[in-house]
Amino acid sequence: MTTRIIGTGSSLPKQTVTNDDLSKIMDTSDEWISSRTGIRERHLAKEETTASLSVEAAGKALQNAGIRAEEVDLLIVATITGDYVTPSTACEVQAGLGASRAVAFDINAACSGFMFALHTAHAYLQTGIYRTALVVGAETLSKIMDWSDRSTCVLFGDGAGAAVVRAFGEDGTEKEGMGKGGSEKGCGGLLAFEQGSDGFRGKVLACEGRKNHNPLVQNPLVPSYVGMDGQEVYKFAVSTVPASILRVLDRAGVDAGEIKYFVLHQANIRIIQSVAKRLKADVGKFPLSLDHCGNVSAASVPILLDEMNQKGMLEKGDKIVMSGFGGGLTWASAVIEW
Numbered sequence: 001m002t003t004r005i006i007g008t009g010s011s012l013p014k015q016t017v018t019n020d021d022l023s024k025i026m027d028t029s030d031e032w033i034s035s036r037t038g039i040r041e042r043h044l045a046k047e048e049t050t051a052s053l054s055v056e057a058a059g060k061a062l063q064n065a066g067i068r069a070e071e072v073d074l075l076i077v078a079t080i081t082g083d084y085v086t087p088s089t090a091c092e093v094q095a096g097l098g099a100s101r102a103v104a105f106d107i108n109a110a111c112s113g114f115m116f117a118l119h120t121a122h123a124y125l126q127t128g129i130y131r132t133a134l135v136v137g138a139e140t141l142s143k144i145m146d147w148s149d150r151s152t153c154v155l156f157g158d159g160a161g162a163a164v165v166r167a168f169g170e171d172g173t174e175k176e177g178m179g180k181g182g183s184e185k186g187c188g189g190l191l192a193f194e195q196g197s198d199g200f201r202g203k204v205l206a207c208e209g210r211k212n213h214n215p216l217v218q219n220p221l222v223p224s225y226v227g228m229d230g231q232e233v234y235k236f237a238v239s240t241v242p243a244s245i246l247r248v249l250d251r252a253g254v255d256a257g258e259i260k261y262f263v264l265h266q267a268n269i270r271i272i273q274s275v276a277k278r279l280k281a282d283v284g285k286f287p288l289s290l291d292h293c294g295n296v297s298a299a300s301v302p303i304l305l306d307e308m309n310q311k312g313m314l315e316k317g318d319k320i321v322m323s324g325f326g327g328g329l330t331w332a333s334a335v336i337e338w
Contacts, residue, residue: 002189003122005336007065007164008307010045011056012293020155028150035046038269042294045140049083052162054138055096055167061134061162062097064309072128074166075102076121078137079111080207080327081144082106084297093136102134110205111265112195113298113324114161117191119332125167128282136162137298142336144207146225155268156226157294161302181252189321192252194244195332204232206329231327237271241325242278244333248320248321252335256281258319265301265324266290287313297326314338 018041019030032038037076045053054077077090085094090104109116114137121133145153168189207226211219239265249256256279264272266289270294276283289304296303301324308314316338323333 001126002168003125003165004168004189007061007063008162008302008305008306008309009057009062009064010159010161011053011060012303013048013053015044015046016041017044019230020153026148026150028154033154036270037155037173037288039155039294040291042267042292044085044142044161045075045158048140048158050079050081050138050140050160051083051089051096053093053140053196054079054089054093054162056118057138057160057162058093058097058134058136061164062307064107065164067132067164069097070100070101072097072099072102074121074124074133075099075104076107076111076117077104078107078117079091079139080108080110080113080297081140089119089138090136099134103130106211107336109269109298109332110328111295111297111300111329112324112328112330112332113264114301115322115324115332115334116195116330117336118165121165121197122193125165128167131167131190133165134162136160137163137300137302137316139297141226141295141297144224144226149225151230152226152228157296159296159299159303161292161299161304161306163305164254164324168223176209189337191254191335191337192248192299193332194248194251196244196330198236198329201236201329202327204229204236208304211271229333234268234276236329237267237325238274238278241271241275241323241333242326244331245275245321245323246324248333251280254319256337259285259312259321260318261320262286263301263304263308263320263322265302265326266293267295268324294310298324300324301335
């Protein structure tokens with residue numbers, strides 16, 4: 001059996017904030033931000049929530065796949081910015097979509113979250129436990145940013161991306177009992193997956209949770225914000241990501257030259273350029289969304305994938321690599337034949 005992506009969708013907040021807009025409230029400039037990161041603008045939530053963005057992206061993915069919410073067996077949302085501690089964002093999305101049959105839960109793997117969720121869904125589908133899964137990466141990172149820290153807050157944005165995945169037999173047909181949704185679209189399968197974690201270096205990118213506050217321990221209830229050692233994160237990414245991609249290509253038995261696109265987490269243009277150089281791959285094979293979305297953590301890979309899908313950049317038989325990396329520290333890569 002194989003797992004195929006049969007539909008994609010994405011959602012961005014209505015409000016766009018440019019680098020020039022930020023320069024009016026902090027000591028920065030478009031040149032300073034764009035030259036170091038490649039980011040020129042980002043979308044920030046005003047009325048939107050992590051759940052509402054997720055519901056919109058997921059609904060678009062279902063429509064693109066040609067299936068109903070009631071057909072979804074498994075719903076996983078990757079996020080670090082849920083609107084509630086409980087219920088999970090996935091349960092909110094289930095209610096918002098009317099996905100009454102779905103088992104729903106969240107995954108926290110930061111910028112690798114969508115890839116971790118995709119692999120988790122793949123595992124469920126391959127065992128035959130479920131047949132159709134909806135995987136979402138969503139963030140409203142603007143609510144955990146210190147907007148007086150120009151070195152960090154300018155990097156991030158809000159948004160959501162989603163993919164519908166389904167189990168198919170080795171002959172390329174849907175498993176018995178499934179509907180026709182998406183099977184005629186020519187989408188290919190997941191050829192190989194690779195992922196890992198390095199908790200020993202996890203604090204280089206962190207956001208502290210609510211501290212204990214009870215009759216035995218008194219702590220002020222103050223908000224926590226994202227803190228990042230940019231140099232350490234950069235060194236982690238430029239060494240770990242190309243190594244992960246090479247391992248997953250080897251597992252898939254695919255040469256880097258066969259890859260049409262490398263769909264990477266959109267953290268920083270310099271990281272992407274460095275990965276391309278280390279892989280000896282044409283940087284033109286690395287599409288971008290960070291220029292207009294910024295770093296959207298778990299949402300960046302599915303948002304970019306959906307933009308590519310909607311633009312008609314992906315054709316049947318194309319081989320692509322998807323790779324996420326970030327907080328934890330975590331990373332995950334996959335080779336997919338479209």
